[in-house]
Amino acid sequence: MILLNLLSVLVLLGSVCVVCVWGHGWREPLDCVRALELCNGDSQCSSSYRIMRQCLSGGARDRQTMLAGRECQGAIEVLQDSSLYDCRCKRAMKKELQCLQNYWSIHQGLTESGEDFYEMSPYELHEFSEEFRHASIISDSSLSKASPCSEPGKPCNPCLDAAKACNLNETCKRQRSNYIAICNKLSQPSLANQEPCSRKRCHKALRQFFERVQWELSYPLLFCSCSDQACAERRRQTIVPACSHQEKHRPSCLELRRACRSDALCRSRLADFHTNCQMTGHSITSCPHDNYHGCLMAYVGLIGSDVTPNYMDSSPSNSTISPWCSCRGTGNQENECDAFLRDFTHNTCLKNAIQAFGYGPEGSVLPVIESLATPFPPIQPPLNSKPAPSLHANEIKPQDSTCVFSTCANLKDGEQKCIPSNDFECEEALLAQGSKGEEGRAQHSAAAPGTLIVRECVSVCMSMLGLLLQAL
Amino acid sequence: ECSDLKPPCPYILPCLHLSVGLSVCLQESSSQTTKGAKSARRKRLKPCSLREVEVTVGELGLGYDSDETLLFRYCSGRCTARRRRNYDIALEHTRRAGLIKKGRRDKVQYSPCCRPIAYEKDISFLDNNSRYHTVQEVLARECGCA
Numbered sequence: 024m025i026l027l028n029l030l031s032v033l034v035l036l037g038s039v040c041v042v043c044v045w046g047h048g049w050r051e052p053l054d055c056v057r058a059l060e061l062c063n064g065d066s067q068c069s070s071s072y073r074i075m076r077q078c079l080s081g082g083a084r085d086r087q088t089m090l091a092g093r094e095c096q097g098a099i100e101v102l103q104d105s106s107l108y109d110c111r112c113k114r115a116m117k118k119e120l121q122c123l124q125n126y127w128s129i130h131q132g133l134t135e136s137g138e139d140f141y142e143m144s145p146y147e148l149h150e151f152s153e154e155f156r157h158a159s160i161i162s163d164s165s166l167s168k169a170s171p172c173s174e175p176g177k178p179c180n181p182c183l184d185a186a187k188a189c190n191l192n193e194t195c196k197r198q199r200s201n202y203i204a205i206c207n208k209l210s211q212p213s214l215a216n217q218e219p220c221s222r223k224r225c226h227k228a229l230r231q232f233f234e235r236v237q238w239e240l241s242y243p244l245l246f247c248s249c250s251d252q253a254c255a256e257r258r259r260q261t262i263v264p265a266c267s268h269q270e271k272h273r274p275s276c277l278e279l280r281r282a283c284r285s286d287a288l289c290r291s292r293l294a295d296f297h298t299n300c301q302m303t304g305h306s307i308t309s310c311p312h313d314n315y316h317g318c319l320m321a322y323v324g325l326i327g328s329d330v331t332p333n334y335m336d337s338s339p340s341n342s343t344i345s346p347w348c349s350c351r352g353t354g355n356q357e358n359e360c361d362a363f364l365r366d367f368t369h370n371t372c373l374k375n376a377i378q379a380f381g382y383g384p385e386g387s388v389l390p391v392i393e394s395l396a397t398p399f400p401p402i403q404p405p406l407n408s409k410p411a412p413s414l415h416a417n418e419i420k421p422q423d424s425t426c427v428f429s430t431c432a433n434l435k436d437g438e439q440k441c442i443p444s445n446d447f448e449c450e451e452a453l454l455a456q457g458s459k460g461e462e463g464r465a466q467h468s469a470a471a472p473g474t475l476i477v478r479e480c481v482s483v484c485m486s487m488l489g490l491l492l493q494a495l
Numbered sequence: 496e497c498s499d500l501k502p503p504c505p506y507i508l509p510c511l512h513l514s515v516g517l518s519v520c521l522q523e524s525s526s527q528t529t530k531g532a533k534s535a536r537r538k539r540l541k542p543c544s545l546r547e548v549e550v551t552v553g554e555l556g557l558g559y560d561s562d563e564t565l566l567f568r569y570c571s572g573r574c575t576a577r578r579r580r581n582y583d584i585a586l587e588h589t590r591r592a593g594l595i596k597k598g599r600r601d602k603v604q605y606s607p608c609c610r611p612i613a614y615e616k617d618i619s620f621l622d623n624n625s626r627y628h629t630v631q632e633v634l635a636r637e638c639g640c641a
Binding site: 183196 | 549562563564565566617618619620621623625627628629
């Protein structure tokens, strides 16, 4: 009897997993440069696009009435069926700015007010970094309770070690010297009273540094873990805050956000930060999909934009992170302003991610272990707590979701529910099945909505596996 | 490594700088044993090239107090006799002939030196007082016999 049970579960597990992983073809989202090219090839689409651009061209108030008009609504309807609708951009791709401009030119019109508190990231989902994970596991097993300072006798400064590692690498040294020289260079004497440096050039050099230097070398400079003030001060100084972060005038955070949203790159990076570092109660790490690396990448993406964040003080363990803005005197908008600011200053996901990076094992392994002990929480809602509704309805396509949700519904009838997270396991399981080879892997890594589905699918497989183990 | 004036090496043979104030000429010796020892020494001295050593910025002696480590690149090695220009030969000859007078204020070198022919543009670092500095031409990028 038990054997029979076991067999049936095994068969079910096998079939679900196969159906989930290979049953439906997830497709890579088109990049928005290509999507516009395709749209321009179609007369109806291209004219709708032109109309849409006009609808959005006016000021904020005009825009509302314009968009409500019949012509604009018609254009929106056409565009929702076009390839432009779910196009995405890749970080550091060729023509990234153009891609982002294309993205916003349509998505600005699709959301009701054109500006939600949280906006969807125009970037594809960040991949889970296998190296990041492995590095932490390796250091965990070899040093057990590894602190970043293991050399006895020497004063411990992981941030100094990070600078050394960077200096010993040609690209890192050159790029670092470059942004430091630019950010630290005083402006012409005639302009001396205005700005201590050329902020614009400094920001550009910083973006270039984080784009061109491998994260294994650049992230330790920014996320090193410190036990004393000298170290924490070095960490705070990483982005040359006197030029890139601080200003004489401290604007209101809403003002800062408005400035950021008028720039396609800044707006995208901010949306990406909100998507990937959004605190969520549905995962142990409080990060979306327990993806620390995605959050750190999104955070780093903000450096060199109007909302460049940084450590506000040189406290070794309890430093506050914030962009250069405040919510004082924002009047009736104070709540909204605070909510915006708290996503930086009181963000558990971001804090955990930084800590996990600095200490290796501490944060990244622990939650996975814990998740086995805690009762399975209900299935996780997609990414944002407050997403653009029109976008999310389509994020999971009906034919895709049949697999996930019907299976989960069946499971819910029993005592077991679906496992929503355990993404690392899922990823692993998926890679292990990589008989489809390079093609399959490339598709999986690129597809944004697709990967989401696959993760859920694999989660279901894992939960079934849990069932199986319990039966044993 | 540059040859010193003393002892003057015979034409075409380079000078080997051993330590402060002591140089020997690399030449064929009558004795078999010294010949072996000297050619071994000559072999040990690599041709002029870029070398590197890990040091902290503070150890460079430029007056900066910083514990940041970097790779100090410098030029070292032998400049072969073949690299001697007519200039070196002429200089040596005129000097020997007494046409250029020896004197304390006059120092001439008639074999090429291994020196940087290109430097890295600049190097930036944070000092121990949390100030950034950018210094030019600290690191050699390319070496040559000049």
